[in-house]
Amino acid sequence: MNVQKMEQLVKQVTAFTLTNSAERDSWEKAIAMTGLQAWADEEALTVVKAWLDRAVATQNSSGNLCYADAFKAAEVGIDYTPTGSLSSSLGMPLLALHESTNNKGYLDAAARQIQALVNSPRTSDGGIAPRHEGLELWIDSTYLTCPFLIRFGQITNQDQYIEEGVHQFEVHVKHLLDEKANLARHIWCEVPNTFPQSTFWARGCGWLFLAAIELLHLLPSHPKADLFKDVATRTITAMSKYQDASGYFRNTLDDPRAKVEASGTLMFAYAVPRAVELGLIDEALIDDALRGFNVVAGAIEASGKVPGVSVPPGGPNVVFDWTMFGQGFFLLAAKTLQPYLND
Secondary structure (H helix, E strand, C coil): CEHHHHHHHHHHHHHHHHHCCCCCCCHHHHHHHHHHHHHCCHHHHHHHHHHHHHHHHCCCCCCCCCCCCCEEECCCCEEECECCCHHHHHHHHHHHHHHHHCCHHHHHHHHHHHHHHHCCCECCCCCECCECCCCEEECHHHHHHHHHHHHHHHHHCCHHHHHHHHHHHHHHHHHHECCCCCCEEEEEECCCCEEEEEEEEHHHHHHHHHHHHHHHHHCCCCCCHHHHHHHHHHHHHHHHCCCCCCCCEECECCCCCCCEEHHHHHHHHHHHHHHHHCCCCCCCHHHHHHHHHHHHHCCCCCCCCCCCEECCCCCCCCCEECCHHHHHHHHHHHHHHHHHCEC
C-alpha cells in the first residue's frame, strides 16, 4: 500500500467513526478518541472534545466517566457492575485534551476518575478488579488503566499514582502472562484460583504489549523499565509466530480453527514499529506488521467501517462485527506505519 491510499482510508475510517458513536460508549470509544487525536484533524478533534465534554458531564457520583453503566454481555451471560477500571480508559484522551487546552476542569474530572479507580475492590496483592461481581483481573486493564495512572501522576506531581500504575502492571503480568508461552491469558479469578477465560487471545496479547510500550515511553528511566522492555519483547515475539500466511492473526492465537480477527492484527501492526524504534525487536518484523495492516485495510468497507472484530467480551465464540476500538486501532496503526509505506 502506498501513502496516498492509506491516507484515503484514514479519511474514510475517520468519517465513519465520527458519525457512528453511541452516547453511552466509554472504553470502546476511548481507543477511537486516541486514534483520532493522533491524526489531529481539526473536525475530528472538535468531535472528540464534544465526546469528552459529554463524558465529563455524565460522570457519576462514584467518579466514573460517561455514565459507567452496569451491563450484561449477552453472549456469555456475565453481569458487569463496573468499578473504576473500564471508564478509566477515557483518562488518557482526557489528559491529552487538558494539556492542549489547559482547562483545569478536565484535570479535575480526571482526578475524580483516578479516585474511583484506586478505591475499587482489589485482589489480595492489590490488583484492581474491573467489576464488582468478583475479584478478577483482566488483561485489558493493563492498557486501559496503567498509562492513565502514571500520566496523571506525572502531570500532578503525585508519585503515588506513578507507582500505582507500575504496581498494577506488575500484578497483572504476574497472574496473566504465561511464562512458558510468553502470551497473555484473558481473565484470572482469585477465589477460586482459576482462569474463567484462559485462552491465548490475540487482542489480550495486544493489550499487554501495548501497555508495556506505553509505560516504557512514559517511564524510560524507571527502575522497572527493564520489566516493561522484557514483557513487550517477549509477547510481541511470541505472538508473531502465530501470524497466518494471510497476514491476519486468529482470535485464539494457537487455534487453527479460530476465525481471523482484525483488532488483534491491528494492535500488532501498531506495536511493532514502536517496539522497533525502542530497539526491542528486530526490524524485520516491520514486514509482518505491514502484512497485517494491509490485509485488514483491504477489508475496509467504502463507508470506512473496519469489519472482522471480535466484539466484547472477547475470547472465543463471540460475535464478529465492527467496534469503535477497531476503528481506533486502525488509525493508530496507520499513523505508526506511515513512514514505512511507499510514496
